[in-house]
Amino acid sequence: MRTILITGPGGSGRTTVAAATALRAAGEGTPTLVVGADRTDTLGAALGAATGPEPTRITPNLTAWRPDAAARFREDLTAFQTRAANVLDLLGASRLDAEELTPLPGAEELSLLRAVRDAALSERHELLVVDLPPTPRALDLLALPEELRRYLRRLLPPERQAARALRPVLGRLAGVPMPADWLYETAARWDVELAAVEAVLGDRRTAVRLVAEPGPAGADAVRTARLGLALRGLPTETLIANRVLPEAVPLHGLLAQQRKALAEWTDALPVSPVAHLGHDPRGADDLAALAVPGVNTGHPPVEWPVVDRTAEDGVLVWHVPLPGAIRDDLDLVRRGDEVVITVGGFRRIVALPSALRRCTVAGAALRDGELRLRFAPDPQLWPR
Template sequence: MQTLLVTGPGGAGRSTVAAATALAAAREGRRVLLLCGPDADPFPDPVPGLRVTPVDSGQEFRTELAALQERGASLLGMLGGRPLGTEELTELPGAEQFALLRALRRAAAAPATDLVVVDMPPLHQAVATLALPAQLRRYLARLLPAERQAARALRPVLAQLAGVPMPAQWLYETAARWDEELAAVQAVVEAPTTRIRLVAEPGPAADTALRTGMLGLALHELRTESLVANRLVPADAAAAHPWAAAIAEQQRAFLDAWTGPGLPVHELAHLGRDPRGTDGLAALAATRDLAPGTAPAAGAGWTVEDRLADDGVLVWAIPLPRAHKGELDLIRRGDELLVAAGPHRRIVPLPSALRRCTVSGAALTDGALRVRFTPDPRLWPRER
C-alpha cells in the first residue's frame, strides 16, 4: 500500500488536487481511500474503486478523552475528581493534528486498499503535524525513561497494600500506550511508501511559504514526490490577452525557480471555474501522470562522508534545498545534534561514529549543510 500526503500553501487548491489525484488513481483501476475534512464531499456520486473517509476531529477528541477518563477512573476517584460528560467536551487546539494522525494510522491498515490519499492542512501545519510523533516520543523517553520502570514489579504489590492503583503505575502504563500508538504513526510517516505531493499556485504569495515548507520537509527527511503547479494561465488565454501573457510569464518564472532535480512537476491549467463534483474534478484527473507512480520516491537522506584519509574528518551531509546560511543553526548536546532551519527545529541522535568526534565546522554548499566532525583522540581507536 502507498500513502500520498497532499499539502501546499494556503489557498493553493490542495483539497481539489487531492480529490482529483484520488479520482485519477481510481480510474486507473487502483483501490483508493481519500481522507478529507469533515465537511468535504468531493464526490456526490459513487466512483468505482474510490472510498472517501472524513476526519472528524471533534468526535475523535471526545472519544479519546472519554477512554482516558475510563482508564483513570480509580485515580480520579482517589483525587476527588469528577469525570466530564460527553456533552461537556469541546475539542482543544491541536485536536485536529492528533485526529489526522490517528486516521492516517488506521488508513495504513485498511483492507483492500492500494493507495491512501490524504488532504493535509496547509504546508506549515502539515510539517508540524508529520514531525509530531517523533517529537512526542522523544519527550516521553526523556520525561519517563524506560530504565525508571525497573521496579515496576513492586507497584502491583504496593497498589494492593494501599487499596488503590498507584499513580506512577497508571502514568507509565499510559505513557507506554501513547508511545506504542505514536510509534505506529511514525512508522507510516517515515515509510518509503509514504510520499508528499506539493500544490502551489506559482506567484510571489506562495514563494516564501513553499520555500520554507520544503525546508521543513527536508529537515525531517520527508519524501517529496512531486510538485503540482495549479491554476496556470492557459496558453490560448495568454496568446489572446496581453495581461494574461504577463501573468503567465510571472508564473513560469516562479515555477522555474521551484523546480529542482528529481522533482517532477504536474501543470494544471486554470479551468476558469471552481472544479466541483465528479465531472468538474474529472477535467483535472485527466492530466497526464497526475495519478502517483507505484515506485517509492527516492529521498535524499542524511549521509556520512568518510574523508579521514584526505582531510582527517567525517562529514555529515544534510540536504536543505534553497536554505539560506543566516537561517541555519547547529548545537551539539552530548550524543545529539540540534539543527535549526528557519522556523523548523529537529534534534537527532548522532551516528555511532560521530559520537566519538567533535564538531569542527559546517558549510552550506549546493543545497546541503555539511557538518565536519574531527575524531576525538581520547575516544577514537588508534591505528596499530
C-alpha cells in the same frame, strides 16, 4: 500501501488536487482511500458526493473518509478518566461527561494522524491519499509524532518501569507518590501508536505532493515547504503547479509572474502543471479534466549520509539536505548524542548516527542547499 500526502498554501486547491489524484488512481484500477482533514466537507464538494466520519464509497475503487476529531477526543478522554479513576478520586476531582467535552487544540491533528495510521495498516486499499491542512499546519502535524514520542520518553522513561517493586519504597523515601503502573502503560501505548505513525511517514513508499499557484506568493510558500519537509526527511515527489493560465490570456503581468515561478520550480524539482478550468472543479468530470500526475510505485527516500573522509581530511562528514536554507537563518547546537538544527523557523532535534557519537564537531558549512557537518574522531573513544 503507497501513501501520498498532499499539502500547499491555503487556497491553492490542494483538496481538489487530492480528490483528482485519488479519482485518477481509482479509475486506473487501484483500490484507493482519500482522507480529508477539513471540518467542512470541501473534499465531498470536490468529489461531488458528501463525505463524513464513516468511509463513503464514491466509485467501485474509491472510498472517501473525513475522521471525526471531536468523537475521537471524547472517546480518548473518557477512557483516560476511567483509567485514572483512583487518582481523580484521591484529588476530589469530578469527572467530565462525554457530552460536555469539546476538542482541545491539537485534537484534530492527532485524530488525523491516527486515521492515517489506521488506513495505512488496512489491507483493503493499495493507495492512501491524504488531504493535509495548509502547509504551515501540515508541517507542524508531520513533526508531531516524533516530538510527542520525545516528550514521553523524557517524562516517563521506559526503563523506570523495571523498578515496579521498588516504587512503594521509593515513594516513602521521597515523600511523594510514584507514578502508577497505568500511567506507564498508557505512555507505552501512546508510544506504540506514535511509532506506527512515524513508520508510515518514514516509509519509502510515502511521499509529499506540494500544490501551489505559480506566482510570487506560491514561490515563497514552496521554498518554505521544501525546507520544512527536508528537515523532516520527507521527499517532495512532485510540485503541482495549479491553475496555470494559458499563454493566450491577455494578462501579461500575471503571465510573466507565472513563467518566472515555473522556471524556478522546474530547475529545482519535478513540476506538473495543471491548467485553470475557468471555474472551481466540481464532480468527477471536472476532476478528470485536471491533468494531475499518475501514481508511481515509489520515491527515493531522503538520505542523510555520513561520508568517511578520515583518510583524506581526518573527518567524517554528515550530509543533511536543506534546500533553500540561508546561512543567517541556520543555527546548530550539539547536546550529548543529539544535534539541534534550527533553520528558516523550523527546528528539529536529531539523534546522531552511532559513528558520530564518538566524535567531536570540527565545523559546518552550508553549500548548494546542503548542510555538511564535519566530525573529528575522538582518539579516546576510537580504537587504534
